[in-house]
Amino acid sequence: MMDYQEIKPKFKKAYPIVYQAKRIIIGGFGKNTVYDDETGAVEQVFKMIDGQYTIAQISKRISQQYTQFSEQDVVELIEDLNSERFIEDSELTGSGILSDYDRERYHRNINFFSSFIKLSKNKYEVQKKLKNATAGIIGLGGLGSHIVYDLAGLGIGTIKAIEYDKLDLSNLNRQILYNNDQIGQSKAQLAQKRIHDFNPEINFEIYEKQISSTKQITDFFSDVDFIILVADRPKYLMARWANEAAVKLNIPMFCAGLEAQRAMYYTVIPHQTGCVACWQNSVANRDDVSTLVLREKEYLNLLGDNTAIVPLVSTVTGMINAEILRYLTGIGRVQAAGNLIAVDFLTMRTKVIEKWDLAETCAVCGGKHFGEN
Ligand SMILES: [Zn+2]
Numbered sequence: 001m002m003d004y005q006e007i008k009p010k011f012k013k014a015y016p017i018v019y020q021a022k023r024i025i026i027g028g029f030g031k032n033t034v035y036d037d038e039t040g041a042v043e044q045v046f047k048m049i050d051g052q053y054t055i056a057q058i059s060k061r062i063s064q065q066y067t068q069f070s071e072q073d074v075v076e077l078i079e080d081l082n083s084e085r086f087i088e089d090s091e092l093t094g095s096g097i098l099s100d101y102d103r104e105r106y107h108r109n110i111n112f113f114s115s116f117i118k119l120s121k122n123k124y125e126v127q128k129k130l131k132n133a134t135a136g137i138i139g140l141g142g143l144g145s146h147i148v149y150d151l152a153g154l155g156i157g158t159i160k161a162i163e164y165d166k167l168d169l170s171n172l173n174r175q176i177l178y179n180n181d182q183i184g185q186s187k188a189q190l191a192q193k194r195i196h197d198f199n200p201e202i203n204f205e206i207y208e209k210q211i212s213s214t215k216q217i218t219d220f221f222s223d224v225d226f227i228i229l230v231a232d233r234p235k236y237l238m239a240r241w242a243n244e245a246a247v248k249l250n251i252p253m254f255c256a257g258l259e260a261q262r263a264m265y266y267t268v269i270p271h272q273t274g275c276v277a278c279w280q281n282s283v284a285n286r287d288d289v290s291t292l293v294l295r296e297k298e299y300l301n302l303l304g305d306n307t308a309i310v311p312l313v314s315t316v317t318g319m320i321n322a323e324i325l326r327y328l329t330g331i332g333r334v335q336a337a338g339n340l341i342a343v344d345f346l347t348m349r350t351k352v353i354e355k356w357d358l359a360e361t362c363a364v365c366g367g368k369h370f371g372e373n
Contacts, residue, residue: 009087010051041066051090094124116331134158136224139231140191142174146317158203163188164210174310217245229255243276247365256320261345263316273338277364279356
């Protein structure tokens with residue numbers, strides 16, 4: 001890594017700076033940071049943080065002009081601005097990491113990532129992680145439509161999608177990848193074309209057969225980094241197969257679904273959180289009302305004429321994509337690991353409605369953390 005003193009810091013564009021008599025306010029989005037500035041020295045430091053000067057040059061000049069400020073004081077002030085994530089290294093331009101096209105196309109993403117990182121990190125590397133990532137998604141219905149469109153917008157390099165269904169008129173209240181004049185056509189092929197038109201840089205591969213085993217999923221998804229499960233048919237079997245595939249491939253699985261007036265999502269990270277089978281084991285012996293209702297629903301195989309309203313679809317898919325983004329970039333922690341989180345239509349509030357652990361007796365994941373025998 002480059003010598004810290006030789007970094008040329010500059011303020012990130014996202015944070016407004018307000019200069020007042022004897023104080024400076026910076027930030028403003030939920031949190032203001034105030035710097036007292038009796039002598040005007042802090043203002044001079046701020047003015048020099050414009051990408052032209054090294055930290056060594058700034059601390060030297062300020063300590064010469066303001067005798068009460070030592071070079072170390074100035075370095076500490078800059079370090080404080082760094083720990084608040086207000087400044088970045090002006091010489092990290094992203095060339096050699098991303099193409100000119102990518103830097104332009106993903107400019108706002110990169111600004112967003114920048115707001116989370118410190119001087120030592122390169123914001124362009126974060127976008128590069130997305131470009132290098134491969135997503136595997138099961139289902140291109142309402143949830144799947146929104147998710148792959150957003151993943152293509154984010155710049156996930158490769159998306160592999162499983163969907164065998166044909167477009168139906170009743171899909172068009174929420175399935176945004178498809179058009180009115182395409183009824184009866186293959187959703188997978190329509191999605192592939194739509195995503196290609198939207199972002200030609202994305203590699204979008206499709207598998208158009210009905211899933212009836214874990215092996216089909218592990219074969220097609222052998223090189224993906226994570227699985228997104230948003231298919232609801234066959235309801236319980238699909239979750240079982242996808243879960244087995246995620247455990248076998250040892251990759252995380254992000255799942256979302258709709259249920260009446262709620263949308264829900266959860267995340268499985270094999271050997272770190274309980275898997276779907278761990279969860280099912282944990283509720284199998286429970287006798288509360290919701291478990292009984294679930295079992296009845298499974299027994300009756302209640303499917304088909306589901307409720308689905310687009311605000312819940314777009315909300316929960318936004319949440320799942322944020323979850324994926326946190327996972328891939330390392331910016332923030334995964335929120336729904338081993339948790340089922342529900343969004344309620346009437347309030348749009350979220351709530352953890354189920355939690356489960358690794359089950360020692362789990363036949364699928366073995367109930368083991370990494371490193372255990
Ligand atoms: Zn398990």
